[in-house]
Amino acid sequence: MAGAGTLVRLPSAASFRVSMPFPLRRSSIALLLLVTACGSGGPPRDAWNVVLVGIDTLRADHLGCYGYSRPTSPRIDGLAAEGTVFRTAISPSPWTLPAFASILTGVLPSRHRAGEGRGFLRTPLDDRTETLATHLRRAGWTTASFVSNGFAGVDVGLAQGMVEHRRAVGIARLAVDDAIAWLDGRAREPFFLFLHIIDPHEPYEPEPRDAEPFIDPAYAGPIGLAYSGTGGDVQTPADRRRVLDLYDGEVHYADRLLGEVLDALTASGVDDRTMVVVVSDHGEELFEHGALGHGRTLYDEVLRVPLVVRVPGGHPVGQVMQQVSTVDVMPTVLDAVGLTVPDGLDGESLLPFVRDPALVRASRPAFAEFLWSGPEEKAIRSATEKLLLTPSNGNTRLYDLEHDPGEQHDLSTTRGEQVAALTQQVTERLVTPQFVVHAFVRGGQQGDVVELDMRLDHGRFHDPRLVDADADDRLTLSADGSVVSVRFVRGNDPRNDVDGVTAAATEGGPVTVRTYVGGVAVPAVHVHGGTPREPVPGDVSIVLTPDEPDDVASQPTPPPLPPDDAPRVALRFVRSAPAAAALAEDTKANLRALGYVE
Numbered sequence: 001m002a003g004a005g006t007l008v009r010l011p012s013a014a015s016f017r018v019s020m021p022f023p024l025r026r027s028s029i030a031l032l033l034l035v036t037a038c039g040s041g042g043p044p045r046d047a048w049n050v051v052l053v054g055i056d057t058l059r060a061d062h063l064g065c066y067g068y069s070r071p072t073s074p075r076i077d078g079l080a081a082e083g084t085v086f087r088t089a090i091s092p093s094p095w096t097l098p099a100f101a102s103i104l105t106g107v108l109p110s111r112h113r114a115g116e117g118r119g120f121l122r123t124p125l126d127d128r129t130e131t132l133a134t135h136l137r138r139a140g141w142t143t144a145s146f147v148s149n150g151f152a153g154v155d156v157g158l159a160q161g162m163v164e165h166r167r168a169v170g171i172a173r174l175a176v177d178d179a180i181a182w183l184d185g186r187a188r189e190p191f192f193l194f195l196h197i198i199d200p201h202e203p204y205e206p207e208p209r210d211a212e213p214f215i216d217p218a219y220a221g222p223i224g225l226a227y228s229g230t231g232g233d234v235q236t237p238a239d240r241r242r243v244l245d246l247y248d249g250e251v252h253y254a255d256r257l258l259g260e261v262l263d264a265l266t267a268s269g270v271d272d273r274t275m276v277v278v279v280s281d282h283g284e285e286l287f288e289h290g291a292l293g294h295g296r297t298l299y300d301e302v303l304r305v306p307l308v309v310r311v312p313g314g315h316p317v318g319q320v321m322q323q324v325s326t327v328d329v330m331p332t333v334l335d336a337v338g339l340t341v342p343d344g345l346d347g348e349s350l351l352p353f354v355r356d357p358a359l360v361r362a363s364r365p366a367f368a369e370f371l372w373s374g375p376e377e378k379a380i381r382s383a384t385e386k387l388l389l390t391p392s393n394g395n396t397r398l399y400d401l402e403h404d405p406g407e408q409h410d411l412s413t414t415r416g417e418q419v420a421a422l423t424q425q426v427t428e429r430l431v432t433p434q435f436v437v438h439a440f441v442r443g444g445q446q447g448d449v450v451e452l453d454m455r456l457d458h459g460r461f462h463d464p465r466l467v468d469a470d471a472d473d474r475l476t477l478s479a480d481g482s483v484v485s486v487r488f489v490r491g492n493d494p495r496n497d498v499d500g501v502t503a504a505a506t507e508g509g510p511v512t513v514r515t516y517v518g519g520v521a522v523p524a525v526h527v528h529g530g531t532p533r534e535p536v537p538g539d540v541s542i543v544l545t546p547d548e549p550d551d552v553a554s555q556p557t558p559p560p561l562p563p564d565d566a567p568r569v570a571l572r573f574v575r576s577a578p579a580a581a582a583l584a585e586d587t588k589a590n591l592r593a594l595g596y597v598e
Contacts, residue, residue, distance in 0.1 A: 445494060
């Protein structure tokens with residue numbers, strides 16, 4: 001069974017390169033290098049082990065310990081009865097890769113940038129942003145991960161810091177079996193285990209013994225004991241209930257697998273010195289807003305996830321009512337095992353709540369963002385309100401969570417001052433100051449192949465898009481995000497047809513643009529915005545620097561009609577992030593009362 005997975009044995013600790021999170025100062029780096037060179041001796045023999053279990057697509061409100069009436073989660077409920085339940089834990093992303101990247105690094109998606117891209121092209125987690133496993137491995141913990149979703153594994157950078165890694169894509173049973181086998185004989189050394197269980201992710205196909213307590217035997221509709229789809233073919237309330245029943249069966253299956261891992265910890269004799277954290281990357285929309293699934297909205301059914309923490313040592317059990325974020329997981333674990341929490345994280349340790357669940361401290365807003373295909377979406381959430389923002393067009397939606405927990409009634413048109421203030425909060429925290437490069441081609445001959453290469457010297461491009469693309473046009477983004485390459489085939493009216501590409505740059509340049517027509521290099525012309533530089537002799541290119549870009553992002557005016565048949569390229573470098581305005585004192589007080597600022 002285990003052989004069906006893919007085993008990756010990562011470099012030994014002796015050859016592991018020490019890489020530092022970018023917020024650290026040089027003095028901190030020097031100190032750590034000195035400690036590393038001298039040898040810390042590793043963790044004490046009685047140091048806690050850590051087991052982090054990520055259950056994919058798991059809604060908090062479908063678990064008994066969160067008040068659900070159906071018996072979906074007896075083992076999670078039992079764990080919760082021995083530990084701390086965070087009643088309102090918010091994921092920073094509605095899909096797997098950026099969500100788990102934030103869990104493992106303690107920073108928000110707009111900082112680690114993992115998961116950006118289009119189609120099957122995804123930006124992996126950069127090793128400059130260190131993971132929980134990296135910190136624990138460097139301190140002497142043995143580390144391993146066993147995952148059943150490719151977006152939680154080595155291919156996307158989430159095995160950073162793991163001595164051993166195995167992926168069994170789509171098969172949670174294999175990942176759990178591998179984890180249990182790995183746990184056998186681990187009693188002598190502190191270890192960190194990251195286990196990913198893909199269920200209850202769609203397709204909803206629970207085993208019969210997990211489905212039986214939930215499905216309605218009287219149901220006579222078209223959906224059998226499995227469902228795979230987006231919900232568009234679900235026609236009746238009974239059909240929707242059937243899908244929900246299958247989802248609950250999947251939750252029960254994932255809970256049963258978790259129970260096997262908990263039993264293995266007991267059998268190995270390490271249960272009494274092992275910290276266990278159960279969390280999900282995101283939830284699942286079950287028709288609350290007319291759809292099924294996840295990954296494209298920032299409503300609570302997708303963002304509100306379980307977070308259960310059990311630590312050794314007889315700490316009081318209980319439920320924490322204050323809102324937290326899953327970016328808090330990484331600093332919480334480091335704090336719990338006695339390691340220093342790095343500066344500059346977006347998350348903070350929840351260990352004070354574990355020690356005293358009744359603790360009350362200054363409320364923090366929870367942020368979430370969607371950076372996948374289509375326009376970016378941002379959210380800021382307090383215990384009472386949530387604002388959703390589309391930065392590209394300024395659209396907002398505001399929900400009163402106290403009186404409208406289902407987020408059905410948008411109040412943005414009636415609470416303008418609040419919307420403006422919260423928009424600023426989102427902009428300052430999540431909308432990274434960026435520049436956008438626009439390139440447009442006009443002219444040439446029908447059938448001409450025009451190619452553009454745009455290279456960013458610092459930072460990376462994200463969300464590159466073709467404008468008015470034809471079937472033969474192509475766009476690629478390099479693996480490190482530094483180069484956008486496009487290929488246009490000119491149409492039947494090349495003097496008037498305009499082909500274009502836009503790409504955001506996280507650090508703003510300089511950008512070198514090279515243009516080829518029929519494979520022959522030609523100069524780019526008609527530059528708007530930015531400061532053009534002379535190309536290196538012999539290099540037919542133009543370099544743009546964002547010294548004085550336009551303040552408002554807009555597409556450039558297309559190149560003028562060429563006097564000859566040669567194609568013309570228009571370039572523009574523009575600012576994409578709006579400037580922040582100062583908050584009035586009464587507005588700040590209002591935000592503090594609502595929990596958005598401290």
